[in-house]
Amino acid sequence: MKGTCDVCKKRRTVRKNRKTGKAICLNCYRKDPSTHEKCFECGEVKPVAMRNETSKAICPACYQRSKVPSAKRRKLSKHLDSATVATNPNGAPT
Numbered sequence: 001m002k003g004t005c006d007v008c009k010k011r012r013t014v015r016k017n018r019k020t021g022k023a024i025c026l027n028c029y030r031k032d033p034s035t036h037e038k039c040f041e042c043g044e045v046k047p048v049a050m051r052n053e054t055s056k057a058i059c060p061a062c063y064q065r066s067k068v069p070s071a072k073r074r075k076l077s078k079h080l081d082s083a084t085v086a087t088n089p090n091g092a093p094t
Helices: 026-031 060-067 070-085
Strands: 002-004 011-016 023-025
Touching: 011 026, 023 026
Parallel strands: none
Antiparallel strands: 002 011, 011 023
């Protein structure tokens, strides 16, 4: 629903915050530390991107990692490792 965010005062799509009852946009919601939780995957306190099947919080970084197939992650990791090995201490290619 379009409305004015009670936090930033900008006209945006807003939702009503269940705790405060105020209209809040997604930007302000993500920045609000009171909405952050400990990520079940990495243990960091961050905004919640999704919840797993047991309702545990998953942060945006772990959620993105879970969307990339493991074979692609291994290939990317191998590529990055070989790229670091193939440079001299000054960072120039060898």
